[in-house]
Amino acid sequence: MDLTLRRAEAADFDALIQHDQRGFGTTHSEAWIAGMRRLLDLERFLFVEDAGRVVGVTGSVPFPMGVPGGQLDIEGVTWVSVLPTHRRRGVLRMLMAAQLETMTTAVAALTASQGTLYGRYGYGAATETRRIRIDKRFARFRPEAPDPGGVRMISAREARAHAPEVQARWAVGTPGSVLRHDVLWDLFLADPEEDRDGGTALFHLAHPDGYASYRLHHDRSTLVVRDLFAATPEAHAALWRVLLSGDFVSHLETGVSPPGDPLGFLLTDPRLVETSEVRDGVWIRVLDVPAALTARRYTAEVDVVLDVEGSRYHVTGGPDGAECTPTAALPDVTLGHSALGTLYLGGHRATTLARAGLVEGDAHRIDTAFLADRPPMHGTGF
Template sequence: MNTEGTITVRTATDDDWDAVALLDAHAFGEHQNAEDLAETQILTSSRHVVMAWDGSTPVGVAMHFPMSVTVPGGAQVEASGVSWVSVAPTHRRRGILRRMFTEQHRNLDAAGAPLSLLTASEATIYRRFGYGPATEEHRVVLDRRFAQFHPDVPAVTDVRLVESTEASALLPEIYHRWQRKTAGAQPKPPIRWERFFADRENVREGLTALFFMVHPDGYVAYRRNMSGDTKVVVQEFIAVTDDAYAQMWQVLVGIDLVDTIEVSQAPDEPLPFLLTNNRLPKITGHHDALWSRVMNVEAALEARTYAVDAQFVLDVEDPFLEAGGTFDVTISAGSATVTRTDAPADASMKLDVLSSLYFGTHRASRFAASNRLWSRDSDALHTVDLAFSTDRASVMGWGF
């Protein structure tokens, strides 16, 4: 607990959940019902919730969900999923968020998870705390009426349409295989699957109940809008293999009585090149999804793999906590040994930049061009750029 003026920041108790729900409702414009709050209490506990109080009035909250995440190379790394972050509109500009985050992140640092993750409602808030965008998504609209597939695309042989009961038995195992090979993806807790298949009316946003198609190596869960602009809205598109991806897209395009298909996907998905007209998929939105903060530079960098063997020195500035320093990174057979050093740096950056580089979606060269990463020379930049690169963009598994 810490107190400054009339504001006290402390760990929540089990008696504080109604206050947590009140703050969240005012911050995000949606009242939490009993089921929502019960789910959150399964995903975390009051000891993982930090609150700010003005006397007896709750004025701020931040919590985290213990989780893990796949990093480049396939390792499963312990992480803290920061969520439900808000400050009451009555108490803006008083440093409450920084005080809560300081308390929370010192606790996270002591717990030892190498990474902290979040999803950001606003893009300008979290860089000051060492977070950087780690994954990106494109919102894509495809007019299925004009879609034709390239003749070399594999034929549809293994896709089935299933009811929710069968889907609930099949999808978790498919997701698990996809998650283990996809950087940025987290295991999905059982309560999230329960909520997904419950498919409550209040999460449908005016669309139909969920439909499901499955392939041995993938699945699609989608809704339909049958009034106005008829469309399919994809909720989850999970493909473990390229063959599953191609087959399921062909089935989606074959759905009658709708004009368009809407989906969020990684920027490097191959959809345009499955089609004879690669211009047909229209990108209607582009946004970040998962944000990350490297809590422990040595542990995090040693957990992932790298594209090339190399040796370089990184100087990392952490203006929020004490994760920064100068680090020797020696990569052999794709794995890194990371130690603190006094040697001159080959590249320097703030922690939010390193956190963006970590999952491989973003490149060091782009940050250098933005004057947010300094390198000793072009060769050093090229080495760092190539080492952190990955074959595929990272993908967030589920939002929290």
């Protein structure tokens, strides 16, 4: 093998698409390929080639990600794959090392096809996704649960006008949120037959502060919620009331209700919200510790010296802001990049990681302060 690494350029687009189909074993539609042509900046991609043919790829797309108390411009690492003919020979290792050198944002994020891959490069599993199933025949809202109303059914064209504005408001301060790009809205709301998995076309709901899309499956007995973004608790309650009111429907299934979603507490029987799967969502790599730690807010006052793989930082902060400066002082808490990534969005506790041996020292010093006050959720794949 004669492996070389290079930055891609615009003319490499067709080679990138061909590689991706082979690497992931999939066939992309013409509409999707045209969308990617609009979305991707090939200069953010790295290729490993063997004798001039692409055998490994990594890339990134920039977007604002929600962090506790705000939003931060990050790089979303994506399109990572190595051809079946070249696996387990260090191609991913080459790509990841080079990409970490080139990224200039404070934070990088990705979603992982396997849980074993990215910890070694300093990424940590930061959020969780959850799949739920509700036996709708028995689901009742508590008599005193909020019933704000204000939901109407809208067309796909109206959703294209309404949903992005609501999603953008939801995204600010929702840890791990991906601000969805126009291209991805166009592709999703076009709702091509191949995305329907045997279900109906999408139906869309609008509330002044929320939006949801769903389709019906299995002779209309199962309602699958594909999208739900609520910028206020009122929109959340109003949309779920409509989603759980369908006459033909016996069950509701969705992946848009993360751990910590108040949905179960709106019902007389929270047990009806059955979790069928919980798995890692967004993985975070902190690239610039002071820039990352000052970009978020903290739920309690914190004053601590962190040692992150040999570099020490004095972090002071609280609900209104934070400072983070290099220091030579002795550390209160010692952790690796991967553990810092896991804690960054506030979806996991430092004391939990301490019990797993991933945080050393006085984990209580950062335990509460780093937690998020909203359930982390990315809401859009990348």
